[in-house]
Amino acid sequence: MSLQQGSLTHPCQSRRLTTHTSPRALRSCDRCHEVRKRCSFEGNTDICHRCEKYRIVCVTTRSRQRLGRRPKNMSFCPSSAVQVWELKGLYSGNHRGQDDPRCNSVAENPKPEGRQLENVIGMATFEIAMGLFMFGPSFAHDFHAAIGHLYSTSTLLLQDIYIAILSALQKTRYNNGSICGDDLTKGASSIRKLRTAVITTYQDAAAVTMLGQGIAAFDMLASGTKSNMLLRYSLTLIRPWYSALLRNPSLDPITITPIFWDTVDCLIRREVPIIKFSTRDPQLVDRVAGLCSTLLPILQELCVASYNTKTQRYPNDILDPFTGIEQKLLSWSITPPLDITKTYSTSEIRGMRTQALMYRASGLLLIHRLRNPLGIKDNVARSYADNIVLELLGYLALAKPDERLPNAALPLLLAMLEIPGLPKGLWSKINTPWICITKLCAFVEFIWTARRNGFAGLWFDLVDQGLDFVILP
Structure with missing residues (x-):
């Protein structure tokens, strides 16, 4: 796990807020998401301005939604019987499934929570939590x-x-x-x-x-x-x-x-x-x-x-x-x-x-x-x-x-x-x-x-x- 230590802004530097300086800025943290706001950051810290103000853990725990339009359940032609998103079941006998212990490796299929955790446990957040x-x-x-x-x-x-x-x-x-x-x-x-x-x-x-x-x-x-x-x-x-x-x-x-x-x-x-x-x-x-x-x-x-x-x-x-x-x-x-x-x-x-x-x-x-x-x-x-x-x-x-x-x-x-x-x-x-x-x-x-x-x-x-x-x- 790569632990990132939150950097502190020097008092003499300007406290300019931005919504894109942090790697997590593309997804709002849970607190900002509740109030329908985007995260704002000071300097290069991983803790957004709102969480730092209220001294709460700045974390994103909600799962990512599937991007794009939901597929329509229809056949491509009169003779077709199986859709692309249904092929997973056909290969369960020949390919490794979810029950195979080799599929439990984080390196093969890292969970989104794990990546969020790496961003959350910066030193500043850690001391608060x-x-x-x-x-x-x-x-x-x-x-x-x-x-x-x-x-x-x-x-x-x-x-x-x-x-x-x-x-x-x-x-x-x-x-x-x-x-x-x-x-x-x-x-x-x-x-x-x-x-x-x-x-x-x-x-x-x-x-x-x-x-x-x-x-x-x-x-x-x-x-x-x-x-x-x-x-x-x-x-x-x-x-x-x-x-x-x-x-x-x-x-x-x-x-x-x-x-x-x-x-x-x-x-x-x-x-x-x-x-x-x-x-x-x-x-x-x-x-x-x-x-x-x-x-x-x-x-x-x-x-x-x-x-x-x-x-x-x-x-x-x-x-x-x-x-x-x-x-x-x-x-x-x-x-x-x-x-x-x-x-x-x-x-x-x-x-x-x-x-x-x-x-x-x-x-x-x-x-x-x-x-x-x-x-x-x-x-x-x-x-x-x-x-x-x-x-x-x-x-x-x-x-x-x-x-x-x-x-x-x-x-x-x-x-x-x-x-x-x-x-x-x-x-x-x-x-x-x-x-x-x-x-x-x-x-x-x-x-x-x-x-x-x-x-x-x-x-x-x-x-x-x-x-x-x-x-x-």
Whole structure:
């Protein structure tokens, strides 16, 4: 795939609009097509003026119509019986048909969507579309390069899910309609590809890793009910290849995120993460996990201990399996790389530090609640929850009015479960899709209703009754 980076117009240059400078100008994008306008471009950018103004993805997803007049169904002469457009069926026995696997090659019959996708994922558009999955624009280049490389080597596998995600992000971010029709069809097609995927090389494993988290992300935006199952299935497929993927630093943007996501979900469901996280560099910074690369293994230990406690796999002589993990969390500290201020913006660094401290407090709160049912030592749980909220408020105090903290849904959820009457407006301060926030709020209300009705057990035991979606990082 040839990824085109959108060029920027210098401020001193004139902002002259033209309708023919872009290769896509012959066909209007979806937004301009809706208002019966042609795309106008500034300079040599691939984003039209209207989409840039409203900060939406500039994409053309509608199919091309057949050019020319519709043929009349008539014979050329009295003795003729078959029209030219009917000859395809006559040769089905002697020529390769659509069911022949050799006909599925993009090189032989490239889909129009694939060509559109190459134009859509320019760097400027990419930063807008994928902002939900990054701490900030400083992560865009490596993430952009990783998914672009995978698309170029595994086009048939990834094309549908790439287009579906771009469309879903546009609709959810700007409330531009519901996710349905072609988007859901492409999502279903991608699930079938994941189910039948066969991995023979580590490049195959990398593509399946991207496919799995892409499907999970699309499900999160569409319904948010089966993302964890789909993600965990893909991680099961690539687990034998994880050590090979780990040796390639360029794949970090697509290998760390699904493991972090799975771990966060396992913390709530008391399950064991599919892949045990390891890293080449303790100072690694990730687009979603941020500065938590050394915290993530401790959280995975907590998942295992919680699962073993739930399934009663510990010997009777072990009084408290969480003591060692608790000490690790108490002694843990952020270890940023020395050049972090040169690589990332002040806002990104502040956000990653806040996220890491919120997750540390979340781990301590989870351990406390695994030891103590609701109603027991609630004041200690409240102090951990207060620390989470104070970290968030400290971040917001220095943030811009429209700035939201990425990847902090789990800590805020845990705080909401402990602090009664915590303003629901705090949900709007984290960068999480509204479909997920709505279900998070419903789960919080479900737990508080149970508490008011006298429930005095572990709230983890209520997860399967009141949680029908995936916990996001």
